[in-house]
Amino acid sequence: MLMANEQGMGRHSSLRNSTSVPKDGMELTKDQIDRQIACHECDALLDLKPLTKGQRAVCPRCGGLIQVARDDHLTRALAFAISGLLLLPIANAYPFLGFERGGLENMFRLPQAAQILFQNDAQFLGIIILVLIVVLPAVLLALVLGLVIPLIRGRNAPWLIPAGRLLYGMNTWNMVEVFVLGVIVSLVKIMKLATVVIGISFWAYIGFALCLIGAISHLDRLSVWQAIDRVSSR
Numbered sequence: 476m477l478m479a480n481e482q483g484m485g486r487h488s489s490l491r492n493s494t495s496v497p498k499d500g501m502e503l504t505k506d507q508i509d510r511q512i513a514c515h516e517c518d519a520l521l522d523l524k525p526l527t528k529g530q531r532a533v534c535p536r537c538g539g540l541i542q543v544a545r546d547d548h549l550t551r552a553l554a555f556a557i558s559g560l561l562l563l564p565i566a567n568a569y570p571f572l573g574f575e576r577g578g579l580e581n582m583f584r585l586p587q588a589a590q591i592l593f594q595n596d597a598q599f600l601g602i603i604i605l606v607l608i609v610v611l612p613a614v615l616l617a618l619v620l621g622l623v624i625p626l627i628r629g630r631n632a633p634w635l636i637p638a639g640r641l642l643y644g645m646n647t648w649n650m651v652e653v654f655v656l657g658v659i660v661s662l663v664k665i666m667k668l669a670t671v672v673i674g675i676s677f678w679a680y681i682g683f684a685l686c687l688i689g690a691i692s693h694l695d696r697l698s699v700w701q702a703i704d705r706v707s708s709r
């Protein structure tokens with residue numbers, strides 16, 4: 476449901492300046508100034524009206540999600556984050572994929588993908604793969620935990636603001652879904668050449684990727700920053 480009215484362009488830093496200028500000969504009230512929000516996707520300056528439970532606010536210009544009003548978003552994000560962090564060690568510890576041809580089977584684990592690149596003089600690519608498919612997603616889930624646990628308890632914590640900035644900054648580089656899609660496309664091609672054996676880690680990694688997407692999708696920026704505001708002003 477569309478709840479926001481487009482009023483122009485601007486980043487957060489320019490919001491105050493733009494709202495202090497009389498608009499159509501009228502000064503904006505304090506309530507109107509407090510409701511001003513810039514779209515995270517296209518920077519459109521929006522007048523966000525209070526939402527009731529279950530409503531979604533989307534940007535009228537780009538369709539980007541601004542806020543979802545629900546009271547269980549933090550507990551849902553926590554459940555997804557805990558599940559994801561339980562699945563990640565399984566995804567790394569057991570065989571991920573294997574190929575069988577002529578009676579020979581060759582299984583490999585997820586960290587071995589990076590190790591193979593290291594052994595073939597592609598160290599930089601190996602590090603990038605390891606960071607993007609294992610380290611970064613794990614850090615994102617740890618940040619979700621660090622944010623939502625104090626917020627659910629209604630307690631302030633010194634790391635809430637840096638953790639929020641890191642989470643939304645690093646999420647731009649979150650590519651687990653791209654990796655999963657890439658693996659599936661590769662599998663379809665390899666199946667023509669050899670028998671593909673799918674290991675337990677493959678399913679664990681799919682579960683981990685879904686948990687990561689689920690955790691972050693329950694944390695729209697506006698609701699998280701409003702929750703941080705509430706606990707830090709106590």
Ligand SMILES: [Zn+2]
Pocket residue numbers: 514515516517518519534535536537538539
């Ligand atoms: Zn937008």
